[in-house]
Amino acid sequence: MSDTEVRAVVAERAARAGAAVANERFRDGVDVERKGRDDVVTEADRAAQRTVIAEIRESFPDDAVVGEEEDERKTVPETGAAWVIDPIDGTHNYVRDIRVWCTAVAAVVDGEPVAAAVVAPALGDAYTADADGAYRNGERMTVSGVRDPRRGVVDPTLWWDHDSRDEYARACEAIVEGFGDMRRLGAAQVVLPTVAAGGLEGTISNLRANPWDSVAGVFMVRQAGGKATDLDGNRWRHDSTGLVVSNGHLHDEVLAAARAIEELD
Known part of the structure; x- marks a missing residue:
């Protein structure tokens, strides 16, 4: 081998x-x-x-x-x-x-x-x-083929501290306004493989993810045909700010929801 x-x-x-x-x-x-x-x-x-x-x-x-x-x-x-x-x-x-x-x-x-x-x-x-x-x-496994945001389900992943609950609220608002439904599973390294397997269309955060919360799952998403970027739309790395992951088909919409957390244009 x-x-x-x-x-x-x-x-x-x-x-x-x-x-x-x-x-x-x-x-x-x-x-x-x-x-x-x-x-x-x-x-x-x-x-x-x-x-x-x-x-x-x-x-x-x-x-x-x-x-x-x-x-x-x-x-x-x-x-x-x-x-x-x-x-x-x-x-x-x-x-x-x-x-x-x-x-x-x-x-x-x-x-x-x-x-x-x-x-x-x-x-x-x-x-x-x-x-x-x-x-x-x-x-x-492969990511879902959903292309209509109204059929998409997105998870607001990672965790916002108590002094950042306004950002958490904006993340939830962006998801429920832009997609068909929202889930919050409470474990990023379960969420990311779920995107890879087609159970979710995306997951968002404006935070810098700890590598142990993200690296394994992001690799799975990419190997299953999905996409992961930072808040600027650049390829996600272990030291990126923001975690924006999608099935690829809805990445623009998922990215827009992530950017809405910090009220970015």
Whole structure:
């Protein structure tokens, strides 16, 4: 196998291992700690991250690791190989016994993802992406073919702090005025594969996404035929401001909704 193919295998293996650890503790009375007013963490997050890293280290002991918890680095290096991991994306759902959460792993080389896996064990879904495409439970997936905004469903993803609720309100308003319906799943790395699989036509935020909340899922969307940009319509990167993702057919409309959050022309 090529190096990229090996990374795809390891990404899936590591995501499945981390998700299994988290799932063992799901709905089991896990203690919840606060990292800030609006952010929570559990020992399940930390245990799952350690498991993911251990799986990666077996095959790539010298690669950089970008992870949400503990002392892992928080930025994606522009050169060399790295792994971007979120042990539990959707922790607020997790601690409320809601099934919409996942473990996400992306392999990155020179700042660009080359493979990814998102495993949502409570939902029974495992999403993967490699150089050849994107898959849900082993079946190739593609973005939806919807071209009429009135049939489109869009998710306002990421999370706006309490002092930015006006932006959250504008995001919701732009979606309900411009599209057929709105969903808010509460876990970006579940939302993004759902766009890739055709369940949503887009997702928007004006915020700068943490790499662990975005890199794996954006890669899946692109490999499934979709599009991801920043607020200016430029190709999205791990350090971009704004996250605008669509099935491609409705990208102009989704971008306009994202720009409305900050009342941009």
